[in-house]
Amino acid sequence: MELLKCELDTEQATIASYLDGNLLVLSGPGSGKTRVITQRIAYLHRIGVIPRGSRALAITFTNKAATEMRDRLALLSDVASRNSTILTFHKLGERILRAYGYLLGLRRDFVIYDGSMQVAAVRSAVKDLGLQSVDLPDVTRTIDKLKSQHGSGENVRTVLSTGQESALADIISGYESLLRKSNAVDFSDLIWMPARIFQEHPTLSRVFQDLFPHVMIDECQDTNQTQLSLVSEVFARSRSVVFAVADEDQSIYTWRGARIQNLKDFLTIFQAKLTHLSRNYRCHPSIIRAADALIIQSKDRLKTNGAISCRPDDGRRCVVRVDVSNVLAEGDYVAKKVVELKTRGVILSWGEISVLSRNWRHLPASY
Numbered sequence: 255m256e257l258l259k260c261e262l263d264t265e266q267a268t269i270a271s272y273l274d275g276n277l278l279v280l281s282g283p284g285s286g287k288t289r290v291i292t293q294r295i296a297y298l299h300r301i302g303v304i305p306r307g308s309r310a311l312a313i314t315f316t317n318k319a320a321t322e323m324r325d326r327l328a329l330l331s332d333v334a335s336r337n338s339t340i341l342t343f344h345k346l347g348e349r350i351l352r353a354y355g356y357l358l359g360l361r362r363d364f365v366i367y368d369g370s371m372q373v374a375a376v377r378s379a380v381k382d383l384g385l386q387s388v389d390l391p392d393v394t395r396t397i398d399k400l401k402s403q404h405g406s407g408e409n410v411r412t413v414l415s416t417g418q419e420s421a422l423a424d425i426i427s428g429y430e431s432l433l434r435k436s437n438a439v440d441f442s443d444l445i446w447m448p449a450r451i452f453q454e455h456p457t458l459s460r461v462f463q464d465l466f467p468h469v470m471i472d473e474c475q476d477t478n479q480t481q482l483s484l485v486s487e488v489f490a491r492s493r494s495v496v497f498a499v500a501d502e503d504q505s506i507y508t509w510r511g512a513r514i515q516n517l518k519d520f521l522t523i524f525q526a527k528l529t530h531l532s533r534n535y536r537c538h539p540s541i542i543r544a545a546d547a548l549i550i551q552s553k554d555r556l557k558t559n560g561a562i563s564c565r566p567d568d569g570r571r572c573v574v575r576v577d578v579s580n581v582l583a584e585g586d587y588v589a590k591k592v593v594e595l596k597t598r599g600v601i602l603s604w605g606e607i608s609v610l611s612r613n614w615r616h617l618p619a620s621y
Contacts, residue, residue: 284536379428
């Protein structure tokens with residue numbers, strides 16, 4: 255851990271150097287979680303716990319996040335950078351299917367359907383069924399969400415096999431048939447199909463466990479059921495150490511199947527220890543107090559303590575809560591407050607003010 259203390263604070267260094275089993279780290283914004291992950295990868299290589307021929311694996315959600323992590327690691331250690339695999343869940347799934355997809359009937363040159371190609375496949379399935387007045391984009395989104403929850407199209411059809419949803423089940427059946435005939439997969443297939451391969455061929459799991467003795471998962475709060483299943487099929491009950499980082503208060507992908515329950519399931523499946531990155535280097539203390547006062551009311555949180563700001567508290571009230579009766583009253587309050595600040599000389603120009611709204615339709619009420 256001493257190797258880390260010059261780069262991280264004591265709390266971060268303790269977590270980054272943890273080697274006694276699987277770990278779930280709850281970390282809020284500004285806590286340095288990406289820094290902790292990259293420093294951990296460099297540390298693991300530096301102390302020699304990743305054998306020759308093996309690699310560290312870091313899984314995140316966006317190509318941008320993966321690129322940022324790779325860039326940071328390259329600045330820390332050339333050896334760690336060359337001997338680590340940092341990629342998204344979907345890219346990991348694609349690599350697995352390119353190598354082992356033949357076990358499920360896929361050829362190596364399979365095509366990955368993007369959104370427009372999925373809609374076209376749904377359109378063909380609807381046409382073959384002779385259905386009318388179908389919202390194709392909406393049906394496509396529904397298929398994506400259901401497959402992220404239940405895995406294969408076969409599982410989804412089983413769930414939808416009765417009642418008014420039987421028509422949707424027929425569409426999914428036709429859609430899946432078109433994909434297989436075209437040697438194609440969609441993004442949901444990139445997750446559940448590798449999980450199925452490892453489930454049916456456990457010897458492959460051992461190959462990946464030897465290749466990746468240490469696994470890091472970023473933004474674990476945004477994983478869906480099939481993503482957790484993929485990681486579990488490979489690394490649960492294995493020698494590999496799994497280190498997951500999550501912010502349970504920022505799960506923003508529930509609309510595409512993310513489950514905050516996955517954090518509790520992770521603790522059980524991997525028999526992991528729970529810890530926290532509690533120091534916030536980004537936000538003013540008054541902002542943290544206001545946020546904690548709101549989020550503490552959320553039920554079923556794993557974290558009970560609030561963040562600790564590392565910025566000085568000068569007593570300012572940076573956050574003010576105002577209760578209004580409707581959207582027009584809200585806009586009126588904002589407009590009057592902006593004029594007041596300009597009149598008092600708190601701001602010198604209108605360009606110093608920003609107005610943020612959850613819904614753009616509310617903004618005209620402020621002018």
